[in-house]
Amino acid sequence: MTTRPFIVGIGLVAAMGATTITYLTWIRPWVMTWGATDDEVAAELPGDELLPAADGVATRAITIDAPPEAIYPWLAQMGPSPRGGAYTYDWIENLLGLDMHSTDQVLEEFQHPAVGDTIGVGPEASRVEIADPGRAFVTRTTDGDWVWSFTLVPVGHSTRLISRNRFRLPGLAKKLAMIPMEPGSLIMERKMLMGIKERAEALAHAG
Template sequence: MRTAAWKGIGGVVLVAASATAAYSPPARRWCLGYGATDEEVAGPLPGDELLPHPDLQSTRAITIEAAPATVWPWLVQMGSGRGGAYTYDWIENLLGLDMHSADDIVPELQHLAVGDVLPLGPTGPGMRVEICDPEHTLAFRSTNGDWVWIFHLSSYWLGTRLVSRNRIATTRTSRMQRLASRLVVEPGSLVMERRMLLGIKERAEWSAPGAETLLV
């Protein structure tokens, strides 16, 4: 019995050690900077000042073959109980986030303004709109002040460069929670945010002026 117990403990330690080794500094940099250039990762964005010294920052990006004016409406309508997050709804809804990704621009969800607070599920903190600069920057800060999420659009050749940055304070979490975040939450956020960026790209490109002609 004692031997079996030790084998079980040894297995847990081995899995934990393997996960830690696999999530090396280069892998972590790739995870937190997926799709972004070195300049985008290191450069400032409007809204950084909302959480000046984050404990964790991710900067992920994608190129969209549509103008910022076409991308912007898809960003504005995002949210729980709104236009969703264009990612894996079934995973979001396992967490009770009420996400239902829209495939069309919803006119009644286009009137977002600074000061609006969007819910993040039944128990999460609200996300307050701090910057709403049409076709350029949309920035949210959680009502508990621990999370800032910035979307920044810039013209890129004939399309748009979309950068999504998360700045997070973890000082109120335990060491074990921070370890779990690094090994589980950070890679998980890459999976979800990558799908979100691709979801925005797909929707913006198929709704861009002239897209119907290209599809014929």
């Protein structure tokens, strides 16, 4: 009477194990490095020193047909209202209560972030750690467990925008919980990078 449920249970465990191995071996490397070259993934970038012993690193990148000075303004003003949003799927962000409203305008009042400035409130708040116009913009969560850096690398008349997330996950439960969240983070960040690209190119081409 108990043999069949036992066999079914073993089969489910085996299937889950095979799925996890497939994801970790073949899919996860692409998820965590979308758009980035091998050299960019391996490069030491501004902000890496803020969390050297990270449990995970995601390096994603995009080419933008604009100079760094047309890209940095969109990075400098990122954040919840009244800041400029995150240029991704606002409705998803706001389901989580993040109050994001992506703007197509450069907001002058947020164009001069300084080290020590706080973006957001509560457990989601981040502190500006590097604000180097045209080169890098880096924030770190107030608990120190997440560093998000944006690095601008000119390439001819274009710019490579490299986004890197370094995160620390205390405890096994948080490490396991992150696995199914990684593909979702790619969906959101890909949209964000494309949103910045669209806005920066429009700004550059408008002079």
